[in-house]
Amino acid sequence: MKKIVSALLSLAMLLSAFCFTANADEKPTFLAEYELDGELATVYINIHNNPGITGLQLSVSYLSEALELLSVEDKSLFGNSITHSPISKNPIKISWYDDNSANRTENGTLAVLKFRMTDSSVPCEISLSYKPENVFNSSFTNVEFETKGCIISRYSIGDTNRDGYLDIRDVTTIQLHLAELKTIPEQFLFLADTNVDGDVNIDDATHMQMYLAHFDVVLGKQIQVNT
Numbered sequence: 001m002k003k004i005v006s007a008l009l010s011l012a013m014l015l016s017a018f019c020f021t022a023n024a025d026e027k028p029t030f031l032a033e034y035e036l037d038g039e040l041a042t043v044y045i046n047i048h049n050n051p052g053i054t055g056l057q058l059s060v061s062y063l064s065e066a067l068e069l070l071s072v073e074d075k076s077l078f079g080n081s082i083t084h085s086p087i088s089k090n091p092i093k094i095s096w097y098d099d100n101s102a103n104r105t106e107n108g109t110l111a112v113l114k115f116r117m118t119d120s121s122v123p124c125e126i127s128l129s130y131k132p133e134n135v136f137n138s139s140f141t142n143v144e145f146e147t148k149g150c151i152i153s154r155y156s157i158g159d160t161n162r163d164g165y166l167d168i169r170d171v172t173t174i175q176l177h178l179a180e181l182k183t184i185p186e187q188f189l190f191l192a193d194t195n196v197d198g199d200v201n202i203d204d205a206t207h208m209q210m211y212l213a214h215f216d217v218v219l220g221k222q223i224q225v226n227t
């Protein structure tokens with residue numbers, strides 16, 4: 001019995017050490033995620049793994065030919081308000097500053113942008129960027145964040161043949177693409193990156209097969225919305 005308890009304890013320690021390492025590896029990130037409802041795209045500008053900041057200015061750029069920005073909603077993540085440039089501007093700049101001089105470490109949704117998709121035939125990339133001096137902490141030291149945008153598309157990740165269904169034909173489409181027998185157009189290649197590691201290879205076909213076989217895998221990334 002003692003042996004089992006000590007084995008379980010060792011396992012728990014190993015797991016907690018692993019979890020700690022995994023969290024430590026996560027970098028501060030500005031992340032855009034979206035939901036699409038018909039022609040209305042809701043884009044969440046999120047902050048993850050925030051080490052502590054007192055001010056930021058973030059630029060959000062998008063494809064004007066395919067998206068029309070309708071509104072910017074302030075989620076008051078840090079208590080006080082954000083400001084932004086006029087919604088007719090692209091990129092639109094979102095700013096926040098706390099003059100109480102204490103670092104703020106909240107994570108979650110900074111702003112919600114609503115777009116109308118005026119051309120759904122093309123994938124629409126939302127890009128985030130900032131100037132290093134525009135994200136800083138209470139000592140006015142620049143704080144580095146990664147930026148991750150998103151691609152708004154009427155097709156789900158995995159729908160590689162773009163017929164609106166997720167099935168074995170999408171696996172075949174990936175395999176044919178990898179065998180260079182039938183190419184997935186460059187602008188839709190992101191649909192084939194089913195495990196979202198930035199590359200399209202046989203692992204994505206396997207990942208999709210596992211999804212279709214009801215294994216516990218997710219196609220693309222699950223959106224976590226903070227309301």
Ligand SMILES: [Ca+2]
Pocket residue numbers: 158159160161162163164165166167169170
């Ligand atoms: Ca399909």
Ligand SMILES: [Ca+2]
Pocket residue numbers: 192193194195196197198199200201203204
């Ligand atoms: Ca991949």
